[in-house]
Amino acid sequence: MSKKTIKDIEVTDKRVFVRVDFNVPIDENGDITDDTRIRAALPTINYLIDSRAKVILASHLGRPKGEFNLKYSLKPVAVRLSELLGKEVKFAEDCIGDDARQKALALRDGEVLLLENLRFHKEEEKNDSGFAKELASLAEIYVNDAFGTAHRAHASTAGIAAYLPAVAGLLMEKEISVMGQALENPERPFVAILGGAKVSDKIGVIRNLITKVDSLLIGGGMAYTFIKAQGFEVGKSLLEADKIDLAKELLQEADERNVKFLLPLDTVIAKELSADTKYETVNIEEMPKDMIGVDIGPKTVELFSKEIVNAKTAIWNGPMGVFEIKPFATGTRRIAEAMAECRGTTIIGGGDSVAAIEQMGFSDRMTHISTGGGASLEFLEGKELPGVSVLMDK
Numbered sequence: 001m002s003k004k005t006i007k008d009i010e011v012t013d014k015r016v017f018v019r020v021d022f023n024v025p026i027d028e029n030g031d032i033t034d035d036t037r038i039r040a041a042l043p044t045i046n047y048l049i050d051s052r053a054k055v056i057l058a059s060h061l062g063r064p065k066g067e068f069n070l071k072y073s074l075k076p077v078a079v080r081l082s083e084l085l086g087k088e089v090k091f092a093e094d095c096i097g098d099d100a101r102q103k104a105l106a107l108r109d110g111e112v113l114l115l116e117n118l119r120f121h122k123e124e125e126k127n128d129s130g131f132a133k134e135l136a137s138l139a140e141i142y143v144n145d146a147f148g149t150a151h152r153a154h155a156s157t158a159g160i161a162a163y164l165p166a167v168a169g170l171l172m173e174k175e176i177s178v179m180g181q182a183l184e185n186p187e188r189p190f191v192a193i194l195g196g197a198k199v200s201d202k203i204g205v206i207r208n209l210i211t212k213v214d215s216l217l218i219g220g221g222m223a224y225t226f227i228k229a230q231g232f233e234v235g236k237s238l239l240e241a242d243k244i245d246l247a248k249e250l251l252q253e254a255d256e257r258n259v260k261f262l263l264p265l266d267t268v269i270a271k272e273l274s275a276d277t278k279y280e281t282v283n284i285e286e287m288p289k290d291m292i293g294v295d296i297g298p299k300t301v302e303l304f305s306k307e308i309v310n311a312k313t314a315i316w317n318g319p320m321g322v323f324e325i326k327p328f329a330t331g332t333r334r335i336a337e338a339m340a341e342c343r344g345t346t347i348i349g350g351g352d353s354v355a356a357i358e359q360m361g362f363s364d365r366m367t368h369i370s371t372g373g374g375a376s377l378e379f380l381e382g383k384e385l386p387g388v389s390v391l392m393d394k
């Protein structure tokens, strides 16, 4: 990676402000239902503890719209982090002000402090320079390890870097180097699998990947707009009518570039989006007018799996069907199995596909599972992420 990391600077004895992404799901009892993002930050935190730095952690949680709201407090995260680290994690009731300052200044080498939710201040999302300066005043070094929030230009992800030496954390480094390597210098064949709900969310990703991959496989709700563009009936499936021309254009571009653009050959169709509805599988050219396409069928699974298993690099973003409803999760499960079988570099690009991979128990068989949803999509679009561009170059 071209950016400096915590390994490139002296952190011992220093107060280090680490922006992490602890935006984790918390249920109505205040229990964290998935701590993946907290665990993903442990290498950076442990490195700083072992290096005898004074560690000040800051994150957002949810979208509290600039004011205090107990529902979005990071207190339960401090408890969970303390369990994971096996050591005390101090907590400041606010991310700026006297309490935060006193607790930050009182830290001894190797101690850890977590600040309360940054988004309890509206200045955070506005990238307010005064607020960024106040955050910076707590520390001597800034580390950005929040890959999941690196697409946001906020005070704690971008503005703060104007006031402190700014470097990447180890999670940030890993995310950018694994996905960057795949995009810039992939081992071939390079296959991308895209699914999920909408074409409009992924236009940028398709446009960028089409210039890099050998094969592009499209499933999920977004496939039906392409199927319609090829002149087939899609019944009551998800369709973005205003994107049909764009879909035609993308199909043509793939053709001109000699990129294999594979669409479903068959589809599971259902009367409605519920587990106890009537459903069956049909060839793609046989879709009835009154049914909804809810998953890829077995012929498509076979076609896609062959590409994936033979890939040297495979990137997957977005489920192949309405995987939240059990009978329609088969396509997504089978694609997860193919990814697990692939011997090349396998990358899951965040969002719902990560949930699917985890639900299905394949997490430890992937090379890399991104902690970013929106951030990984923007990265795959080839955009420069503000939280990365502010860091010092090597």
Ligand SMILES: Nc1ncnc2c1ncn2[C@@H]1O[C@H](COP(=O)(O)OP(=O)(O)OP(=O)(O)O)[C@@H](O)[C@H]1O
Pocket: 195, 196, 197, 198, 201, 219, 220, 221, 222, 238, 293, 294, 295, 317, 318, 319, 320, 321, 322, 323, 324, 350, 351, 352, 353, 354, 373, 374, 377
């Ligand atoms: N055929 C389909 N019809 C309707 N919805 C579908 C279909 N296939 C997949 N989906 C829905 O798409 C949703 C996921 O789409 P989304 O674009 O959000 O995926 P993602 O990119 O993995 O997630 P994120 O936006 O969090 O990164 C799921 O809720 C799933 O049910």
Ligand SMILES: O=C(O)[C@H](O)COP(=O)(O)O
Pocket: 021, 023, 062, 063, 148, 149, 152, 372, 373, 374, 375
């Ligand atoms: O969950 C995410 O994608 C990140 O934490 C960013 O959250 P945001 O979309 O509320 O900025």
